[in-house]
Amino acid sequence: MASLDLTIVWAGIIGFAVMAYVVMDGFDLGIGILFPTLAVGDERDQAMNSIAPVWDGNETWLVMGGGGLFAAFPLAYAIILPATYPLMIAMLLGLVFRGVAFEFRWRDSGHRPLWDAAFSIGSVVAALAQGITLGAILQGIRVENDAYAGGWLDWLSPFSVLTGVAVVIGYALLGATWLIWKTEGPCQRHARRAAFWLGLATLVALGGVSAATPFLHYDYWRRWFAMPGVLATAQVPLLVAISTATFFWSLRREFELLPFLMALVLFLLGFVGLGISIYPHIVPRTVTIWDAAAPHDSQVFMLVGAVVIIPLILAYTAWAYWVFRGKVGTHGYH
Template sequence: MGIDLPLIWAVIIIFGIMMYVVMDGFDLGIGILFPFVKGERDRDVMMNTVAPVWDGNETWLVLGGAALFGAFPLAYAVVLSALYLPLMLMLMGLIFRGVAFEFRFKAKADKRHLWDKAFIGGSLAATFFQGVALGAFIEGFKVVERNYAGGSLDWLTPFSLFCGVGLIVAYALLGCTWLIMKTEGPLQSKMHDLARPLAFVLLAVTGVVSIWTPLAHPDIATRWFSLPNLFWFLPVPILVLVTLYGLVRAVARHAHYTPFLLTLVLIFLGYSGLGISLWPNIIPPSISIWDAAAPPQSQGFMLVGTLFIIPFILGYTFWSYYVFRGKVTHDDGYH
């Protein structure tokens, strides 16, 4: 039996995107939470919690995009053609967020508020258009003879816009619980106060998406609710409720690390639900990873280099988080 290269590449891409969502998620979440924190020194602490790692976190976005281009060129061509505008706006938001991050610390005191607003705007834009792209991906693309046959604004639907708002809530909760883990004192207390309502809003958003998706897509409804699939997949929504309950309890007792870990579990469960709904289609609704795969020779050649470099990425990522572990205080600075 030969090696299933498309499956291996699908796992690599899924892993890379998941790592990006988790790591850049709390970075963007901090920008989303900026309007809720008015103190200049507290905002400095918020940014200093991610200052050593934020740009390295985006490595996973580059890896995912490059892997998609090399391993599944048909998917890359269709998805980029269909989502050109929201993905460009997302990248502009990421660039603006990065520039604002660097310039904020170098700006004069009377100009810093301008970079604060830019940091908020860039974070919101990047997150919103990531969610919009995700929503459009779930809805699927019109493909005729292996070419995208839809319009340039087909991504602009109520469902995709709702997914954009939903991802803002998810990243806000991720950033909030990250700050609970990395800060102390009044700022940490403020984040404890925000975490509970954010968790309930995220539950509501997840519920709406979970109902809206199968109603709009009969094939996804069949995937989830036909027997015996229903019994296999039922643990996912149950675990979401159990995890949310544990998160609320952890916030109530002012835990430091548990809220962030449980939020990661929520993100993973949401990601798992997406996978259950769409697998094995890499171009919804009907083109699978095997249909969109590059020639085996190309996938095999790239796999050698990828399996060599991923351990290095994991290594320096782990090391950077290990070196900058612990709480961040007002005395810590960014240079």
């Protein structure tokens, strides 16, 4: 029983780390996606300054999610990584490009258009790779003898491309709503206009992925539509509808923080929907969290570290966001 409980605890920790990454790095990737639409000069400078204090710390959760998966669920790590190597390489290269561009655009102003392009392209590539990876996992990974048995491009399909595009659009929505909250003047007005259209696009993309997922496997269909479970799962689309209505209402009323919070709620509900679809599998239909879990003693040992480290990460992240609260201008936070 102790082993069962720890396995669920570690599944929760990994899920929390992944969700924290999506929430915290999603909006700054979104700003990179939106970057070509922003006016050269003040608008772009404001957008960059709004994420300057937090963008690199946000990726702490990516490291924790990947490292935690390797340590707590080594079998899942050994299957998922070989199945998605091209996507992981693309994502990391995208993050490197945008990280380098972020620093160099300020110091090498003569080549700023080049660094701006690298920042935007790196953001799109990283977001698209993350979304396609999600689709590849959802559609299923071929496993034989506890090892990946598929080919180099098994991850590529119409469904995985759909999820990739959906994540890019969703991240752009997070970026736009972040700019509504953190900027003012022309940049904020631009972000507000973009958020309206991106909200509609996100709703269409979320609907497309949600409609396609149950047709991938009967297990997904049963989890969402079989009685009596449908009485619980039906609450997710209901909450999506309420959150969407609140989002557009808050845009119309020109609220600043509420649109960002509602965009985060939509991502959270999408994550809940993903959990409903695949639980208790970590590699859908082939490997459960208990099949993939590390030995009990290893889980105990790592949990001691996690109990110390996670609150520290949360504390310094909260402190950073508190210190850099308020509005940002072309030369930094007021």
